[in-house]
Amino acid sequence: MIALPPPKPEILARRDEIVAALLALLPADAVIHEALRMRPYETDGLSAYRQMPLAVVLPSTTAQVAAVMRYCHDNGVRVVPRGAGTSLSGGALPLEDAVVIGMMRMNRILEIDFDDRLAVVEAGVTNLGITKAVEHEGFFYAPDPSSQLACMIGGNVGMNSGGAHCLKYGVTANNLLGLKLVTPQGDIIDLGGDHLDAAGYDWLGLMTGSEGMLGIVTEVTVRILRGPEGARAMLAAFKGTEIAGAAVDAIIGSGIIPVALEFMDKPCIHACEAFAHAGYPLDAEAMLIIEVEGSVAEQDSLLDRIKEICNRFDPISLKVATSAEESMAIWKGRKGAFGAVGRISPDYLCMDGTIPTGELPFVLKRIGEMSVQYGLQVANVFHAGDGNLHPLIMFDANDASSFHKAEAFGGDILKLCVEVGGCLTGEHGVGVEKRDLMHVQFAPHELDQQRAIKTAFDPAWLLNPHKVFPLLDAA
């Protein structure tokens, strides 16, 4: 288990006074301090970790966020920003002596401009909410995490979230123009703007993926894109993971970058098929879902080229969707992968390392060996084009030793990712989950350099101080 920093006793002792002060700054219904009503905020998508906060506030405006931040800063109170709480790394996990700032009431869309291809939205607008607001004109917001129905754009900025289509369209950082930010001191500043590449330091880039440690994002200016004429998926099943990996290399080597290129191993295929009845081949060791875009003729041409490449790798089956419905059926299993694994195992940990794609066969072989060694099942889904691996480690939360084993197994997978030239997290963030593994990827002075940047924004370390960096002995 990962330790949380000890609460400051003087803050816990002042709880009533702090709640009263927050009530003076915000409408009464925006301050939550009863245990029962704070319960939903004690955890996030990493539900093995729970911690009740000191209080929860739900501001509706940037000015309210600034007022709370200024008060907390002046009074040495820690703050934990929270979007929808879908973080899989414990990014939104509270602290006992911290005020949680929940962003869900800041859910207005402030501006949409199709000609300039941008939208200005508050941080609590959901990821899918942006696309929903622009799709009637054929536009979309590109990064599409599987959690897009729930997760909020502010949380996406916090984690620099990706999605199945980021091979072509990039992750959150590549699709932002500007942010409105409340600093740890309670100042309101604008970063970037409504144009590309604002001159000066790239504050926008630094903020994205900073996991709520540098400031509270209240507004986001995103790029919106006109969608393609159409898209279609195909499925290719192979006799071995190595063979599927070689097919991925061959597709990319041929100069085709599909919009999506997803990989599933046998346990994952079986779990998804039992759940979604998508018609996945149960005898395959590995399966690819490949999506292409363009006019119908362009789709046909690309899918023909890809089929021709796959045929060189002795596929078990190739299935090309002939309609939007068939594409959806192919995607259905993959999109429900987490839920499907949830049905065969009471609990699972979703890992998120990235590896050089050429290392895929070796890494999958090692994960298989570790699975035997730890006595825990694992299913692998993988953004194959970009090397982002999601092993789902199944365990039983009612059995403490099973959870500890799962955590150790996950840690070993991530160490392996770093060993082969990859990293600890491709899109879910470090949070509390991977905090104590940071030394595997970074030398002490490299972590100190990053800590110094955190200190430059937040000298008192009040904002999400228990995330990302291993706790210092002094803390």
Added chain:
Amino acid sequence: MSDLIAPLNEAGVAAAVREAGAMRAPLSIEGHGSKRGLLRPVQAARGLTTRGLTGITLYKPTELVLSARAGTPLPEIEAALAEHGQMIAPEPPDTRGVFGAELPATIGGIVATNLSGPRRITAGAMRDHLLGIRFVNGMGEVVRNGGRVLKNVTGLDLCKLLAGSHGTLGVMTEVTMKVLPAARASATLAIAVPDLATGVRALSAGLTSPFGVTGAALRLDAAGPVALLRLEDFPDFVAYRAGRLRDDLAAFGDVTVIEDSAAIWRDVRDAVPLGAMPEDAIWRISIRPSAAPAVAAALQAAFGARLLLDWGGGLVWIAGPATEAAHAAVMAAAAAARGSFTLFRAPAPMRAAVPVLPEEAPALAAIGARVKAALDPFGLFNPGRMRSSL
């Protein structure tokens, strides 16, 4: 510069920085120095160049990744990529023409200035394709950030912070880029538009089409404004989309489809059609595209500015007299459009006298000063380059 230190490896860079730190003697940081004339003159008696750190250290075409030491000349990298039909997608400009430099840019210099060409509008900027860096900080420590994989959110993203920091935060010694397949074919639609505003609308129409436009520029030729829209993909795709776009955009003006347009875009990338005179100052303004006509009108009225628009109208290249009055007009036009400006080229005394970038709000400037101190506590790197105070 009287004294230029040219280490042959990363350890040499670190040693030079530690020595400079011990002496509290600031350094100007450069690769080949091809953009020495960009932004403010650096206040340093000695220089440090990465030109001795050369060579591609990793290239895996099927993994879409390339690493090179910071001093590697860009043409060398582009040639290696071309052998595998790949490219650096943001198509960084060759600024030799603008600055009258002899040596080509180094990859480190391009990343440090985050300069991107026409494809930036759809493919992203240099910083979007930067996967990892090694750099020497102001304490003389070698720091790694990012990595060599395409997706990575482990820790704070110092890659983006250093990209575009113009050498003021650290000396990059090696960079790792995401590279992409180059298109097999391209074509350009040239639309003879009646005026600049119509041209910007035509570019917008192209960019909001489903046809994947990868370049959208507006040239103000003597014969009249020409809107340029580029398509890149497999040959049959390009032909189909050019046909569709030609029909869709006919209302904006006469459309010509140009099959072989590489030279057109190379020129746009390098601001050749701007037609800047040797004695002219050059600025770049970044704005939302719909603001371009007002910005253009203001600058033409103020000093008869020569203009070139890229990024669908979101990037305005400006040439005009190297005077503080012209500079004030550029700053005012950028501010009115809530955009950002860069004084790209001007005589050194002018660059030293005026803000070359927009000022930051006080709360942000305070953070900026602390971030600078966190990376470069002794103020060694490129003092004065971006702002007189940093």
